[in-house]
Amino acid sequence: xxxxxxxxxxxxxxxxxxxxxxxxxxxxxxxxxxxxxxxxxxxxxxxxxxxxxxxxxxxxxxxxxxxxxxxxxxxxxxxxxxxxxxxxxxxxxxxxxxxxxxxxxxxxxxxxxxxxxxxxxxxxxxxxxxxxxxxxxxxxxxxxxxxxxxxxxxxxxxxxxxxxxxxxxxxxxxxxxxxxxxxxxxxxxxxxxxxxxxxxxxxxxxxxxxxxxxxxxxxxxxxxxxxxxxxxxxxxxxxxxxxxxxxxxxxxxxxxxxxxxxxxxxxxxxxxxxxxxxxxxxxxxxxxxxxxxxxxxxxxxxxxxxxxx
Ligand code: GLU
Numbered sequence: 001x002x003x004x005x006x007x008x009x010x011x012x013x014x015x016x017x018x019x020x021x022x023x024x025x026x027x028x029x030x031x032x033x034x035x036x037x038x039x040x041x042x043x044x045x046x047x048x049x050x051x052x053x054x055x056x057x058x059x060x061x062x063x064x065x066x067x068x069x070x071x072x073x074x075x076x077x078x079x080x081x082x083x084x085x086x087x088x089x090x091x092x093x094x095x096x097x098x099x100x101x102x103x104x105x106x107x108x109x110x111x112x113x114x115x116x117x118x119x120x121x122x123x124x125x126x127x128x129x130x131x132x133x134x135x136x137x138x139x140x141x142x143x144x145x146x147x148x149x150x151x152x153x154x155x156x157x158x159x160x161x162x163x164x165x166x167x168x169x170x171x172x173x174x175x176x177x178x179x180x181x182x183x184x185x186x187x188x189x190x191x192x193x194x195x196x197x198x199x200x201x202x203x204x205x206x207x208x209x210x211x212x213x214x215x216x217x218x219x220x221x222x223x224x225x226x227x228x229x230x231x232x233x234x235x236x237x238x239x240x241x242x243x244x245x246x247x248x249x250x251x252x253x254x255x256x257x258x259x260x261x262x263x264x265x266x267x268x269x270x271x272x273x274x275x276x277x278x279x280x281x282x283x284x285x286x287x288x289x290x291x292x293x294x295x296x297x298x299x300x301x302x303x304x305x306x307x308x309x
Contacts, residue, residue: 020040024037075126159195206277208276212276
């Protein structure tokens with residue numbers, strides 16, 4: 001079963017919208033406070049190019065943690081899976097995304113997975129290039145291949161807001177530098193990571209990226225294999241096991257789709273072989289997931305039988 005019309009989707013958005021009032025936008029990155037937390041938008045993108053957008057559709061969002069899936073794919077392409085997973089683990093943590101606790105208690109300070117901040121920072125440090133600019137351009141080029149849109153860039157205001165306030169992320173980096181998981185200058189890595197997290201697009205572009213993962217790395221619009229099938233498989237597996245922070249188990253039960261959320265309130269979902277979904281609603285629950293976005297995905301999963309399980 002698939003979505004047949006935009007009014008159908010508008011109806012679901014209208015039902016989910018009210019949940020936003022129960023949460024609030026992230027405030028630890030000051031620039032993220034500037035959006036209206038009650039806005040909610042969703043896009044669906046199918047492999048044949050058919051797409052639907054509903055709600056406050058033309059809103060732009062920054063990727064935040066959604067970018068972790070993108071850099072993971074690029075790091076595996078740059079370094080190979082063996083190199084990557086010698087340094088970053090493959091297990092869910094059950095801890096908040098920015099927790100430092102396991103870095104100290106797990107020997108030898110190997111971050112548990114690429115979807116928590118510690119693991120994502122280590123992954124970003126693996127992206128090849130001779131300068132921060134070249135590495136950021138490589139991330140952006142990959143995103144241009146995923147979205148088929150070469151205009152996608154980063155939001156400089158959000159990037160500098162994060163760069164100036166990322167004390168905890170810096171602490172994670174220094175911890176990992178001590179144990180040689182990270183070997184580069186921490187300020188440079190923070191600059192690259194803040195810019196990567198601030199890459200900005202609308203829900204439709206998010207859905208298009210989701211569709212490439214859903215189609216095993218093949219962009220059906222540009223007819224280009226953007227990443228090897230196996231890389232897409234690894235990314236989708238992490239999206240299932242740790243993509244929705246420490247609510248990933250509950251999400252797997254209630255929605256059952258590989259998905260990755262970010263503290264901006266965005267969610268990118270990849271329904272294997274079927275479609276990509278992009279959602280944006282800035283009001284978050286206590287775990288960092290978009291409250292109305294989660295509800296909307298739950299309703300869509302039930303209505304269109306999207307669960308893999
Ligand atoms: N830029 C954010 C941070 O590192 C991303 C976190 C997230 O979206 O979960 O704090």
